[in-house]
Amino acid sequence: MKGKSDENLQCDCTIIHADIVDRVREKMPQEEMLYDLAELFKVFGDSTRIKIIWVLFEEEMCVCDIAYLLNMTPSAISHQLRVLKQARLVKPRREGKNIFYSLDDEHIAEILNQGMSHISE
Amino acid sequence: MKGKSDENLQCDCTIIHADIVDRVREKMPQEEMLYDLAELFKVFGDSTRIKIIWVLFEEEMCVCDIAYLLNMTPSAISHQLRVLKQARLVKPRREGKNIFYSLDDEHIAEILNQGMSHISE
DNA sequence: ATAACATCTGAACAACTATTCAAGTGTTCA
DNA sequence: TGAACACTTGAATAGTTGTTCAGATGTTAT
Incomplete structure (x- = not known):
């Protein structure tokens, strides 16, 4: 089930599927949200x-x-x-x-x- | 119910009771625990x-x-x-x-x- | 208005942190 | 063995952060 799936990969080790890449990028909150989250935890x-x-x-x-x-x-x-x-x-x-x-x-x-x-x- | 309660206070504004001081000091986790907690959140x-x-x-x-x-x-x-x-x-x-x-x-x-x-x- | 007090603020300093770069280790495969 | 790859490591750098100090603001009471 595993194999190279994206021509734009930066290294040969990448064996994750393109759909996983898509899923991560889809579920990941906005850049700004993640930044704010880090800022909050920095306070703690x-x-x-x-x-x-x-x-x-x-x-x-x-x-x-x-x-x-x-x-x-x-x-x-x-x-x-x-x-x-x-x-x-x-x-x-x-x-x-x-x-x-x-x-x-x-x-x-x-x-x-x-x-x-x-x-x- | 409020009034000066501790002769060792550093400033005149302190109006908290000695029992509150005691309670805070009693409930507060160990210095090392609080340090570890901060270290954890620093990671986030x-x-x-x-x-x-x-x-x-x-x-x-x-x-x-x-x-x-x-x-x-x-x-x-x-x-x-x-x-x-x-x-x-x-x-x-x-x-x-x-x-x-x-x-x-x-x-x-x-x-x-x-x-x-x-x-x- | 003046004095006294509680708090805030800005600059300065030392301590810490994230990334980069170059060089290192460990693994696979021919 | 040796080349290629994945990852780690240490030093160097710029940027950030916590505390201190001196001075400023705001409040109260005389």
Whole structure:
């Protein structure tokens, strides 16, 4: 059932069928979609941001509190909160001088849980 | 119910209770766990690797086929497959000159699906 | 208005990352 | 054996990223 199927192949090793090539190209999401997906996971790809998310699972919190809990500077936390906010993972709420951040997506827990399942196998 | 609760706080804005601090510290996974989690998501945080995973959803494939489908050099693909392999997301199978890669984890689809759900909101 | 505080911002720096290129290993087949 | 092929590897490069620092913005209370 296997054999060369496309004259435009770049190497001789290619033994996949033309229909598989078609099927992959058909099912594969748009380039932009895949890029956005990678951008989203990039946000999860930093332990500081993971920690911030974890803290916010417990309760909404202001920048200084998060900084205190994670033993980091408010500036560093603020920079990371901006990244999380741009990814629409957290949202701010001003209350006087403080700005309270909370999680803004119901998929976050599931994504993290699946990740946890993978690494603890 | 809110008020200053910890003398070791780094800033005056901290209004969270000591019990919340304790609860967060208690529920938060180990430092190493959070680091590993970030490392895992870092792997998903590159569109080339996302594409490779997507191609492998369809069928196991050799390096050259993946390179052809993604219009990249086999070398670049090989480098990324190494990252995916180290994260235990894909596994190799040699068949003569070719090395076929396939997905090695049942959580991958769920993680990607949750990610897709988030960005297409 | 001024002071004090919480947060944000931009520049700078070191650390990391993806791709390319050239050279290497391992396999098949004549 | 040796040529051809599939794949890997290491060094080099440009590009990206997280934290720090200094200074700016916005809010509150006096």
